[in-house]
Amino acid sequence: MHPNFIKHINKYIELDDNTIEVLNKYIKPITYKKKEFLLKEGQICRSIYFVVKGCLRMFFINDKRTEQITQFALENWWISDFFSFMDNKPSEYFIQTVEKSEILSIDALSLEAMLKELPQMERYLRIIMQRAVAASQLRIKYVHQLSKEEFYIHFCTSFPEFVQRVPQYMIASYLGLTPEYVSELRKKNL
Amino acid sequence: MHPNFIKHINKYIELDDNTIEVLNKYIKPITYKKKEFLLKEGQICRSIYFVVKGCLRMFFINDKRTEQITQFALENWWISDFFSFMDNKPSEYFIQTVEKSEILSIDALSLEAMLKELPQMERYLRIIMQRAVAASQLRIKYVHQLSKEEFYIHFCTSFPEFVQRVPQYMIASYLGLTPEYVSELRKKNL
DNA sequence: CGCGACGTTGATTTGCCTCAACGATTGTGG
DNA sequence: CCACAATCGTTGAGGCAAATCAACGTCGCG
Numbered sequence: 369m370h371p372n373f374i375k376h377i378n379k380y381i382e383l384d385d386n387t388i389e390v391l392n393k394y395i396k397p398i399t400y401k402k403k404e405f406l407l408k409e410g411q412i413c414r415s416i417y418f419v420v421k422g423c424l425r426m427f428f429i430n431d432k433r434t435e436q437i438t439q440f441a442l443e444n445w446w447i448s449d450f451f452s453f454m455d456n457k458p459s460e461y462f463i464q465t466v467e468k469s470e471i472l473s474i475d476a477l478s479l480e481a482m483l484k485e486l487p488q489m490e491r492y493l494r495i496i497m498q499r500a501v502a503a504s505q506l507r508i509k510y511v512h513q514l515s516k517e518e519f520y521i522h523f524c525t526s527f528p529e530f531v532q533r534v535p536q537y538m539i540a541s542y543l544g545l546t547p548e549y550v551s552e553l554r555k556k557n558l
Numbered sequence: 559m560h561p562n563f564i565k566h567i568n569k570y571i572e573l574d575d576n577t578i579e580v581l582n583k584y585i586k587p588i589t590y591k592k593k594e595f596l597l598k599e600g601q602i603c604r605s606i607y608f609v610v611k612g613c614l615r616m617f618f619i620n621d622k623r624t625e626q627i628t629q630f631a632l633e634n635w636w637i638s639d640f641f642s643f644m645d646n647k648p649s650e651y652f653i654q655t656v657e658k659s660e661i662l663s664i665d666a667l668s669l670e671a672m673l674k675e676l677p678q679m680e681r682y683l684r685i686i687m688q689r690a691v692a693a694s695q696l697r698i699k700y701v702h703q704l705s706k707e708e709f710y711i712h713f714c715t716s717f718p719e720f721v722q723r724v725p726q727y728m729i730a731s732y733l734g735l736t737p738e739y740v741s742e743l744r745k746k747n748l
Numbered sequence: 749c750g751c752g753a754c755g756t757t758g759a760t761t762t763g764c765c766t767c768a769a770c771g772a773t774t775g776t777g778g
Numbered sequence: 779c780c781a782c783a784a785t786c787g788t789t790g791a792g793g794c795a796a797a798t799c800a801a802c803g804t805c806g807c808g
Contacts, residue, residue, distance in 0.1 A: 428699065436702045438695065450692035460699070483681070490680040491673070497687030502640035504694035505628065509618065509650070511701070512626045512734055516764070535786065544702055546765060551788050706796065725754070739796060741756050 370397065370420050373472055376444050380495045381488055391489075394482040395472050400465045406473075407463040413452035415473040419445050422469020425538065428461050437541040440466075442530065446496060466534055516545055520553050560587065560610050563662055566634050570685045571678055581679075584672040585662050590655045596663075597653040603642035605663040609635050612659025615728065618651050627731040630656075632720065636686060656724055706735055710743050 373395075377383055400406070400422070407413050409429065417424065419441045426439040426447060438461070441447035452459035453476060474482065483489055514522060520543055524531050531539060540550040563585075567573055590596070590612070597603050599619065607614065609631045616629040616637060628651070631637035642649035643666060664672065673679055704712060710733055714721050721729060730740040 428703070430703050438698050438702065450688055450695060454688065454692060487677065487681075490684050491677070494680050494684035494687055497684055497691055498640055498644065501687055501690045501694065502644060504691065504698075505640060507698075508628050508694075512628065513618070513620050537786070547787070548766085548789085549764060552764090555788085727754070736797060737755070738757085738798085742796090745756085 370470075370472060372420050372444065373418060376418075377489075377492050381492045387486055387488070390485055391482070394478040395474055396478075398471050398473060400469045400471060402465055402467050405462060405464050406471070407449065407459055407461060409460055409462055410458050412456050413449040413459045413461075413463075415475045416446055416448040416450075416453060416479070417441070417463070418472040418474075419443055419447070420470040420472060422471070423466040423533065424463055424469065424471075425466050425534075425542075426461050426463050427541070435462075435541060437538055440530075440534070440542065446500075466538070511544075516543070516549070517553055519543055520545060520550060521557060560660075560662060562610050562634065563608060566608075567679075567682050571682045577676055577678070580676055581672070584668040585664055586668075588661050588663060590659050590661060592655055592657050595652060595654050596661070597639065597649055597651060599650055599652055600648050602646050603639040603649045603651075603653075605665045606636055606638040606640075606643060606669070607631070607653070608662040608664075609633055609637070610660040610662060612661070613656040613723065614653055614659060614661075615656050615724075615732075616651050616653050617731070625652075625731060627728055630720075630724070630732065636690075656728070701734075706733070706739070707743055709733055710735060710740060711747060 374383065374388060397420075406415075406417060406424065421443060424441040424447055425437050426441070426449070427435045427437040430436045439447060447463065449459045449461045449463070451457060452461075456476075483493075510519060510522065520539075523539070523543060536550055536554075537547040540547045543550075545553075564573065564578060567581075587610075596605075596607060596614065611633060614631040614637055615627050616631070616639070617625045617627040620626045629637060637653065639649045639651045639653070641647060642651075646666075673683075700709060700712065710729075713729070713733060726740055726744075727737040730737045735743075
């Protein structure tokens with residue numbers, strides 16, 4: 369199975385060979401090309417997704433008919449529309465590959481079955497979710513304490529390799545800026 | 559023990575009498591008066607807090623030396639600085655009661671011991687954290703799709719009882735508005 | 749009563765957006 | 779292998795939502 373995935377779980381809980389084998393039953397690996405959709409607005413988000421390799425983005429269409437990116441997912445990140453996933457409500461989001469990507473997916477029923485058979489995975493997911501909450505807290509803090517200019521600079525210096533990897537207008541959208549303004553900022557800040 | 563807390567856990571997992579008794583060993587109830595601090599900037603956030611009754615706010619001091627509220631916690635909500643809690647790093651936040659409050663707290667060591675003795679609680683916490691992630695996703699979406707005016711109106715219509723309960727300037731801070739602007743909005747919108 | 753906490757009002761300023769037009773680069777079908 | 783269209787980024791003029799600043803009203807409470 370996917371060694372990166374195993375390694376990731378193993379960072380948080382003990383894994384034996386049998387567990388890995390059982391896990392295998394429930395996890396579905398899929399390879400996507402660039403710009404393929406894993407979820408479209410109106411659909412119920414039936415799975416959570418783990419990025420083994422590649423990059424996903426999550427976005428919605430706002431009132432001005434433009435794409436508003438709310439999240440990226442890189443290697444070793446989970447992504448989903450959790451409201452849609454938990455309550456079986458139609459999603460207002462799209463999830464799409466930014467580049468060719470290897471994804472592991474697990475749907476709600478498989479997840480429940482897996483957790484019943486491997487209750488130790490509850491702990492893994494609890495820790496993952498807790499870290500996601502911590503990340504959200506940090507993001508909210510930055511939004512409130514930094515100006516848009518500072519926010520952009522902070523992002524670029526924090527994730528220089530990522531900024532290379534995705535188009536500028538996606539960074540702009542994620543940070544809540546217009547592409548034009550980002551252009552202005554780049555000129556100003558060398 | 560605190561029936562609201564038991565009821566809350568019971569919404570997500572099965573609880574027997576023995577489990578409740580064990581839980582009791584690890585949970586520490588404290589009653590706070592209005593405006594007391596559970597956490598101050600620079601301290602390590604050693605516990606997670608469950609609000610049985612009352613209201614907490616979490617905030618930091620920004621560059622302009624004003625309080626910036628990032629979260630509220632009402633009845634049946636958990637709150638903590640999870641980065642500080644998980645990694646034992648000094649917090650940049652304050653957590654303070656908005657009104658007289660009954661709080662249950664559990665520190666990191668007790669939590670680990672409790673989860674070892676009651677592994678079924680991993681599931682409860684996993685679900686709670688998952689819901690917190692979903693709530694964060696929703697909040698980020700609102701921030702991006704609504705103007706400040708729309709955001710304020712949306713908040714007031716979504717939580718009318720809450721708006722009565724806390725001072726206006728705290729709502730303003732939480733939403734990222736100035737008190738002056740909120741004042742203007744209230745006049746305009748009846 | 750008097751002070752501090754909270755809310756309001758109006759004048760002024762500004763950070764960032766909007767709109768429109770124009771390069772540069774990429775990729776794709778003929 | 780070129781033509782032509784998308785796609786992506788840049789530039790500049792003009793506008794507006796929301797902040798800032800300063801001053802004043804009001805209420806509750808010690």
